[in-house]
Amino acid sequence: QKEVEQNSGPLSVPEGAIASLNCTYSDRGSQSFFWYRQYSGKSPELIMFIYSNGDKEDGRFTAQLNKASQYVSLLIRDSQPSDSATYLCAVDRDNYGQNFVFGPGTRLSVLP
């Protein structure tokens, strides 16, 4: 089992819709969870992070964490064509911020 799994996509949604991106992780002791966005040919940039179970909202983005199910998701409301990118889920596997693993990423395409 891979440590961090994501659907590779592409996930296609129409403009204005909600895009839902999912990530599962294998290490139950993981503490910190990050979503990065990566445009083609560019380096990853942080969208948001979440540490506690539940939802965390930041503008059009909502991260959801369920540690019991080892599942973290990212919702993008009112999707825009500019949201078209690869979304990387990253997990800190230990308690010291020193064991970082990225998933393979999900490619999102928002259609005008």
Add this chain to the structure above:
Amino acid sequence: EAGVAQSPRYKIIEKRQSVAFWCNPISGHATLYWYQQILGQGPKLLIQFQNNGVVDDSQLPKDRFSAERLKGVDSTLKIQPAKLEDSAVYLCASSLVGLAGRADTQYFGPGTRLTVL
């Protein structure tokens, strides 16, 4: 605030040649990471430094890859000799030292795209 700097941005070499990449992290960031990102995949951690000490190099192919971080600031990553499968983007990232139990945000440089022919 200046971001993470990397050079060169692009490099083309032939297999069995050597190559070196340079990274200058954000000022004050104690933690520095080198990642390898193969096309279509997520970044894979090669080595992590905290100040000038190595925290994790478990995925660094030590027979051909080496890295150092002198004086806890700049870092270089070297490949010698290069193989075809080393073709990838090499990303450097830096972060503050996180609180216990919390990783801190990583800020990425623009990357170096390496092509091995």
